[in-house]
Amino acid sequence: MNIPFVLPTLIIPIAVLLIIAAASIRILREYERGVVFTLGRFWRVKGPGLVIIVPFIQQMVRIDLRTRVLDVPPQDVITRDNVSVRVNAVIYFRVMDPEKAVIQVEDYNQATSELAQTTLRSVVGQHELDEMLAEREKLNADLRVILDAHTDAWGIKVANVELKHVDLNETMVRAIAKQAEAERLRRAKVIEAEGELQAAEKLLQAGEILARQPQAMQLRYLGTLQNIAGEKSSTIVFPFPMELTQAINRLFGKDDPPAR
Secondary structure, eight states, rough: OOOHHEEEEEEEHHHHHHHHOOOOHEEEEEEEEEEEETTTTEEEEESSSEOOOOOTTTEEEEESOOEEEEEEEEEEEOOSSEEEEEEEEEEEEESOOHHHHHHOOHHHHHHHHHHHHHHHHHHTTTOHHHHHHHHHHHHHHHHHHHHHHHHHHGGGEEEEEEEEEEOOHHHHHHHHHHHHHHHHHHEEEEEHHEEEEEEEEHHHHHHHHHHOHHHHHHHHHHHHHHHHHTOSOOOOOOOOHHHHHHHHHHHHHOOOOOOO
16 A cells, blocks of 8 residues: 555545534534524524534524614704704614524614614604703603614614713803703792791781780880890880880879870
């Protein structure tokens, strides 16, 4: 047996077998799935682990099932109250059905991005600026529901949508600052008026109580005199009740003076 002539005849089949094996064997990670096509027709979704396909007859497309983060580019939007704003958002989504993600749409990443941009402009345009700034959570929920409904046919699940920035021009920033200042002044005036109303009600209640008890009025006079005496003043002016004059006259046996 001539060994130099046998070795080439063995090396060639072995090399062919190794090439076929390399083309047939696929290893998929835990978060990956393989969509296998046989002669162009969908066969099945395989993985994770070791996957063997028939070379030149079967083809496999890898799909990542992990949650992806999609940054939506800034969009110029006109709100319902005709305010020009520039908004951008971030979307968290994942592939739930690899078969639909490959067959139903050409590039699910680009399709989701384009859909998010148009939906963002549409939803934001239906709200006023104050609603968009104050009710951002509601706006995020509306965006998520709409995107999730549209991407369901592609096997995509939108987990969350968050508005990142809402940029306003300088004119609108100054207008909002003036509006906030006017609102603070209004609240201050309302609080002051409510305080005066409560004080007037308490004074009315106190007057009614003092009117029912004359002795209480005398004690009030004495308390006022004590407070005035504690101050550094050379002149004291205070009301002198007629009832006290009548009591003094009766004490010294004098007739009551005629009523004036």
